[in-house]
Amino acid sequence: MDGYRxxxxxxxxxxxASEIRELLKLTEGRDVISLAxxxxxxxxxxxxxxxxxxxxxxxxxxxxxxxxxxxGVTEFRQxxxxxxxxxxxxxxxxxxxxxxAGSQEALFLAARVxxxxxxxxxxxxPTYLAAVNVFREHGATFEAIPIDSExxxxxxxxxxxxxxxxxxxxxxxxxxxxxxxxxxxxxxxQERRKHLIELAEEYDLLIIEDDPYSFFTFEPIQxxxxxxxxxxxxxxxxxxxxxxxxxxxxxxxxxxxRDLVSYLELSKQTIDLHTSTLSxxxxxxxxxxxxxxxxxxxxxxxxxxxxxxxxxxxEEYMMDLADWTRPVGGFxxxxxxxxxxxxxxxxxxxxxxxxxxxxxxxxxxxxxKKKNTMRLNFSYPSPDQIVEGVRRVALLVRExxxx
Amino acid sequence: MDGYRxxxxxxxxxxxASEIRELLKLTEGRDVISLAxxxxxxxxxxxxxxxxxxxxxxxxxxxxxxxxxxxGVTEFRQxxxxxxxxxxxxxxxxxxxxxxAGSQEALFLAARVxxxxxxxxxxxxPTYLAAVNVFREHGATFEAIPIDSExxxxxxxxxxxxxxxxxxxxxxxxxxxxxxxxxxxxxxxQERRKHLIELAEEYDLLIIEDDPYSFFTFEPIQxxxxxxxxxxxxxxxxxxxxxxxxxxxxxxxxxxxRDLVSYLELSKQTIDLHTSTLSxxxxxxxxxxxxxxxxxxxxxxxxxxxxxxxxxxxEEYMMDLADWTRPVGGFxxxxxxxxxxxxxxxxxxxxxxxxxxxxxxxxxxxxxKKKNTMRLNFSYPSPDQIVEGVRRVALLVRExxxx
Numbered sequence: 001m002d003g004y005r006x007x008x009x010x011x012x013x014x015x016x017a018s019e020i021r022e023l024l025k026l027t028e029g030r031d032v033i034s035l036a037x038x039x040x041x042x043x044x045x046x047x048x049x050x051x052x053x054x055x056x057x058x059x060x061x062x063x064x065x066x067x068x069x070x071x072g073v074t075e076f077r078q079x080x081x082x083x084x085x086x087x088x089x090x091x092x093x094x095x096x097x098x099x100x101a102g103s104q105e106a107l108f109l110a111a112r113v114x115x116x117x118x119x120x121x122x123x124x125x126p127t128y129l130a131a132v133n134v135f136r137e138h139g140a141t142f143e144a145i146p147i148d149s150e151x152x153x154x155x156x157x158x159x160x161x162x163x164x165x166x167x168x169x170x171x172x173x174x175x176x177x178x179x180x181x182x183x184x185x186x187x188x189x190q191e192r193r194k195h196l197i198e199l200a201e202e203y204d205l206l207i208i209e210d211d212p213y214s215f216f217t218f219e220p221i222q223x224x225x226x227x228x229x230x231x232x233x234x235x236x237x238x239x240x241x242x243x244x245x246x247x248x249x250x251x252x253x254x255x256x257x258r259d260l261v262s263y264l265e266l267s268k269q270t271i272d273l274h275t276s277t278l279s280x281x282x283x284x285x286x287x288x289x290x291x292x293x294x295x296x297x298x299x300x301x302x303x304x305x306x307x308x309x310x311x312x313x314x315e316e317y318m319m320d321l322a323d324w325t326r327p328v329g330g331f332x333x334x335x336x337x338x339x340x341x342x343x344x345x346x347x348x349x350x351x352x353x354x355x356x357x358x359x360x361x362x363x364x365x366x367x368x369k370k371k372n373t374m375r376l377n378f379s380y381p382s383p384d385q386i387v388e389g390v391r392r393v394a395l396l397v398r399e400x401x402x403x
Numbered sequence: 404m405d406g407y408r409x410x411x412x413x414x415x416x417x418x419x420a421s422e423i424r425e426l427l428k429l430t431e432g433r434d435v436i437s438l439a440x441x442x443x444x445x446x447x448x449x450x451x452x453x454x455x456x457x458x459x460x461x462x463x464x465x466x467x468x469x470x471x472x473x474x475g476v477t478e479f480r481q482x483x484x485x486x487x488x489x490x491x492x493x494x495x496x497x498x499x500x501x502x503x504a505g506s507q508e509a510l511f512l513a514a515r516v517x518x519x520x521x522x523x524x525x526x527x528x529p530t531y532l533a534a535v536n537v538f539r540e541h542g543a544t545f546e547a548i549p550i551d552s553e554x555x556x557x558x559x560x561x562x563x564x565x566x567x568x569x570x571x572x573x574x575x576x577x578x579x580x581x582x583x584x585x586x587x588x589x590x591x592x593q594e595r596r597k598h599l600i601e602l603a604e605e606y607d608l609l610i611i612e613d614d615p616y617s618f619f620t621f622e623p624i625q626x627x628x629x630x631x632x633x634x635x636x637x638x639x640x641x642x643x644x645x646x647x648x649x650x651x652x653x654x655x656x657x658x659x660x661r662d663l664v665s666y667l668e669l670s671k672q673t674i675d676l677h678t679s680t681l682s683x684x685x686x687x688x689x690x691x692x693x694x695x696x697x698x699x700x701x702x703x704x705x706x707x708x709x710x711x712x713x714x715x716x717x718e719e720y721m722m723d724l725a726d727w728t729r730p731v732g733g734f735x736x737x738x739x740x741x742x743x744x745x746x747x748x749x750x751x752x753x754x755x756x757x758x759x760x761x762x763x764x765x766x767x768x769x770x771x772k773k774k775n776t777m778r779l780n781f782s783y784p785s786p787d788q789i790v791e792g793v794r795r796v797a798l799l800v801r802e803x804x805x806x
Contacts, residue, residue, distance in 0.1 A: 003636070004663045007575055007609055009519045009541075015669040042465035049468065053456035053681075062445035065452065065649035101504055101675035108674045116412045134673045138412075172410055206410055233406070246468035248680030260407045266418040270537045271511045272504035276679045277651030278456075 072099025151188025185327020475502025554591025588730020
C-alpha cells in the first residue's frame with residue numbers, strides 16, 4: 001500500500017492488519033480443523049426469518065426500506081428497552097438506546113466519544129481483542145487487571161486504582177465482559193460486581209459492560225447485570241443480536257444514560273447515518289414472535305453440548321499439558337500451556353503440519369502478552385471436529401514441550 | 404449533556420448537532436409541506452424485494468445470516484465491478500471494491516484514511532453538507548471552488564492550485580459530486596472533467612467522485628465518469644443503493660485502486676467489522692434479476708415529473724424573486740434569492756406561519772456562507788405539494804423583500 005503513503009493520514013499507522021487473519025487464510029480450502037473462529041453455528045439461525053423478512057417488506061415497505069433515525073427506529077428502541085427489562089437489565093427513565101451496526105460499532109462509538117490520546121483504559125486480562133484494537137486506535141493505553149474463575153479481581157483493581165489516583169492522568173473508563181467472558185468464558189461473581197460498582201463510585205469511573213453472551217449461559221447464573229447494580233448513570237451497557245439471532249443482520253445496541261448516549265448518536269450521524277432499517281424491522285418482529293427467545297434456547301442447548309465436547313477433549317488429551325477455563329457461556333475457552341512455549345510462533349506449523357488452527361492468546365493480554373496461551377472456539381466446529389482438533393493441538397504442544 | 408463533560412473526548416467538540424434537524428422536528432405531525440428532506444419516494448421501492456429477501460434466506464441461510472468479509476461479500480464485490488462496468492465506469496485490474504454502510508460510511512472511511520487535522524480539502528461551492536461535516540470532524544479546512552451549470556469551474560481551480568502550490572500546506576484531495584450534484588443538480592461538462600484530471604496529475608491530487616445520482620438522469624448526458632478518465636489511480640469512486648433501490652438496506656460502495664482501498668477496509672474493520680450480509684445478498688440478487696435497473700427507470704420517470712413540477716412552480720411564483728438551478732438529475736434544486744435575505748433566520752417563520760420547510764443553503768457553502776440560498780427537494784413530496792410548497796416559500800420571500 002506504499003504507493004499512497006504520501007496521501008494517507010497519520011492515524012493509519014494505528015490501523016493493524018491482523019496477522020492472525022492472514023495466517024488463517026492458509027486454512028481456506030484445506031483439510032484444517034479450525035478452532036480459531038468466532039462464528040455462531042448456522043444451525044441456530046431460525047428459518048422463520050425468511051417469512052418475517054417477506055412479510056415486513058410487504059406490510060411496511062414504505063418504512064422498512066426507507067432511511068431511519070440515527071439512534072434507531074423509534075419503535076425498535078422501545079422494543080429493546082422492553083427486551084432489556086425482560087432479561088433483568090435495569091432501564092431507567094433517564095436511559096436511552098442507540099442501535100448500532102453490531103457491537104463493533106458500539107465499541108467504536110464509545111471509543112470515539114470517550115477516548116483522547118493518552119487516556120488510560122482499565123481492562124480485564126485476558127480481554128476482548130477487538131475492543132483493545134478500537135481503544136488503541138483512539139490512542140488509549142491500558143491498565144490490565146487479571147481475571148480468574150470469578151472474573152476481574154477487584155481487590156487488585158482497588159489497589160491499582162489507589163496507586164493510580166496519585167498520578168496526574170487518572171483512568172476514567174473500565175471495559176469488561178462480565179458474563180461468559182471473551183476469551184476466557186468466566187463470569188464475574190455478584191460480590192465482585194458490587195465491589196466494582198463501589199470502586200467506580202469512589203474513583204469516578206465509567207463502566208462499559210459488553211454483553212454478547214449472557215442470554216444463553218449453559219448453567220444458571222445468579223448475578224445482576226452491572227447496569228442493574230448501577231445507581232448513578234456510570235454504566236454503558238452494550239449487546240448484540242449476532243449471537244442470539246444472526247450476525248449477518250449486523251445489529252447491536254447500547255443502553256445508557258441519555259446524556260451520554262446522545263454523544264454516541266451524534267457521532268454515529270457522520271459515520272453511517274443509521275443502522276440498516278430492514279434489519280431493525282426484522283429483529284423487532286423476531287422478538288415479538290418469540291423467535292429470538294427460541295434461538296436463545298437453541299443456542300444454549302447446542303453450545304452446551306459443544307462446550308462439553310471441548311472440556312472432555314481437553315481432559316482427555318491435555319490434562320498434563322495445560323490448564324484451561326470452564327466457560328459457563330459464550331463461544332470460547334482459554335488454554336494456558338504449562339511450560340515455555342510461544343503459541344503464536346507455532347501457528348504456521350499447527351496449520352501446515354498438524355492441520356489445526358487456533359488463536360494465539362498473546363493479543364488478548366494487552367499488557368502481559370502471555371505467549372503460552374491460546375483461545376479455542378467451540379461454537380462453530382462439530383463435536384467430532386472439536387475432539388479431533390484438540391487432539392491435534394495436544395500433539396503439537398506435546399512435541400514442543402518434549403513430553 | 405453536560406453531566407458527562409468530564410468523561411468525553413476533545414473530539415466531541417467537533418460533533419455538530421444539526422440545528423436544521425432540530426428545526427425540522429417542528430414540522431412533525433403538522434400541516435407543513437416539507438421541501439427540506441432528501442428521501443426517495445417510496446413508490447420507487449420494488450415490491451419484489453419481499454420475495455427476494457425470503458428466497459435468499461431460504462436458499463442461502465447459512466451464509467446470508469452469517470458474518471461476512473470486511474470488504475464485502477466476495478461474490479457481491481464482483482457483481483459491483485460488473486455493475487460499474489455495465490454503466491461505463493472503468494474498472495481496472497488494480498481496482499478493488501469495499502462495500503460500506505451507505506455512502507456516509509464511504510465518506511467517513513475516506514476522511515479517516517486521508518485527512519490529518521489542518522489538511523485542506525478542495526470542494527465545490529455549494530457542496531454536499533454531510534461530506535463537509537465528515538471532513539470537518541477530521542480537522543480539515545476547505546478551499547471552495549464555485550460551480551455553475553457546467554459544474555466546478557476548473558479555470559478558477561487551476562488558478563487557485565497555482566497560488567496554493569506556493570504554500571507550505573498543499574491540498575491533496577478534491578471532493579466533488581460531478582453528476583446531478585447535491586445540492587445544485589448541475590453536471591460537470593466533459594471538457595471540465597478532462598481539465599480536472601489534468602490538474603490532479605499536475606498537482607498530485609486525489610479525487611473523490613461521489614456519485615449517488617448519475618444512474619437516473621432526466622435527460623441523457625454525454626460525459627465520462629472521472630473514474631473512467633483517470634489514468635493513474637487518483638480517483639476514489641463512491642456510490643450507493645440508497646437512491647436506486649432502497650436506503651433502508653444501507654449499502655454503499657467504494658471503487659478505487661486496491662492499494663488505497665485496502666486502507667479503507669482496514670479502517671472499517673474496527674468501525675463495524677462488515678456491512679449487513681443480508682443486505683448485500685438481497686442487492687446482489689436484485690441486480691441479477693434486473694430489479695435495480697427497473698428501479699432506476701421508475702426513479703427516472705417519477706423524479707423527472709417532479710423536477711418539472713418544481714421548475715414550473717418556481718417559474719410561476721418566483722421568477723422575479725430568485726434564480727435557481729435546473730437539475731438534470733438528483734433530488735434537489737438550489738435557489739438563490741435576489742436580494743438581502745437570510746433564509747436560515749426565516750426558517751422558524753416559514754414553518755410556523757407559512758407551513759413550509761426548506762433547507763437553508765448557507766451550510767452548503769462552507770467558505771462563502773451564502774445566506775440568500777435554500778435547497779428545495781422534489782423527490783419526496785407529491786407534485787401538488789411541490790407546487791403549493793413553492794407558492795408558500797414565494798409568499799414568505801416576497802413579504803420579506805417587500806416586493
